[in-house]
Amino acid sequence: MQITRNDPATGAGPADWFTGAVYVDPVATPSGPSRLSASSVHFTPGARTAWHTHPNGQTIFVTEGVGRCQRRGGPIEVIRPGDRVFFEPGEDHWHGAAPDRFMTHLAMLDVDEAGASATWGEHVSDEEYGKPLG
Amino acid sequence: MQITRNDPATGAGPADWFTGAVYVDPVATPSGPSRLSASSVHFTPGARTAWHTHPNGQTIFVTEGVGRCQRRGGPIEVIRPGDRVFFEPGEDHWHGAAPDRFMTHLAMLDVDEAGASATWGEHVSDEEYGKPLG
Numbered sequence: 427m428q429i430t431r432n433d434p435a436t437g438a439g440p441a442d443w444f445t446g447a448v449y450v451d452p453v454a455t456p457s458g459p460s461r462l463s464a465s466s467v468h469f470t471p472g473a474r475t476a477w478h479t480h481p482n483g484q485t486i487f488v489t490e491g492v493g494r495c496q497r498r499g500g501p502i503e504v505i506r507p508g509d510r511v512f513f514e515p516g517e518d519h520w521h522g523a524a525p526d527r528f529m530t531h532l533a534m535l536d537v538d539e540a541g542a543s544a545t546w547g548e549h550v551s552d553e554e555y556g557k558p559l560g
Numbered sequence: 561m562q563i564t565r566n567d568p569a570t571g572a573g574p575a576d577w578f579t580g581a582v583y584v585d586p587v588a589t590p591s592g593p594s595r596l597s598a599s600s601v602h603f604t605p606g607a608r609t610a611w612h613t614h615p616n617g618q619t620i621f622v623t624e625g626v627g628r629c630q631r632r633g634g635p636i637e638v639i640r641p642g643d644r645v646f647f648e649p650g651e652d653h654w655h656g657a658a659p660d661r662f663m664t665h666l667a668m669l670d671v672d673e674a675g676a677s678a679t680w681g682e683h684v685s686d687e688e689y690g691k692p693l694g
């Protein structure tokens with residue numbers, strides 16, 4: 427049993443993977459037979475991930491604020507605390523805060539056999555992000 | 561992409577697995593190549609799991625309130641929002657609320673190849689639960 431209270435420090439979301447200021451707290455890392463990787467991700471207003479896919483899919487669970495998510499070719503959806511979103515393996519998508527609201531979610535997935543959690547693509551442009559809601 | 565907003569309903573924690581009133585919201589279920597199972601578990605004051613183990617270990621992430629956890633043979637530990645606890649595969653343990661405080665945590669794990677998430681043992685007695693903190 428390992429209790430982690432005060433470390434590691436909250437990290438800044440890498441600029442290659444996010445637009446805007448994003449803060450990431452690690453929650454779980456693959457260990458032994460478990461491939462589970464989880465983090466609590468805090469998006470400041472207007473911040474969002476780049477387009478990306480996950481080899482084994484991903485679940486996000488909104489814990490605070492108001493957010494947005496979209497799969498490639500689909501409408502932009504509003505997500506709120508208590509909402510869960512499952513992204514299929516290989517499904518191109520993004521998620522983030524609403525333009526004028528903070529949003530925090532838990533992000534959970536199983537890494538693949540090589541230990542990879544995601545494949546990252548281009549940033550979500552202001553034009554894409556600003557489209558009307560679906 | 562599947563957004564789940566209002567279902568399934570919050571479930572009551574089974575009396576075989578918990579002492580006291582516990583409310584469980586499913587967050588993620590194994591799907592395709594992902595073995596991830598996650599739920600948001602709400603413990604009313606004094607409520608706790610029975611002793612149990614997980615084949616691939618488990619991570620809990622406290623999101624609200626004040627809780628307790630203990631591995632077999634170790635001290636009772638206090639857990640608070642932001643704390644993460646990793647329980648090793650096969651490690652006998654319990655977790656729950658403080659006697660006078662509500663506690664909510666996200667519980668996350670990978671099920672095993674047979675789809676099993678846990679092996680349940682006896683309840684945590686009032687005497688065990690009431691021991692001094694470590």
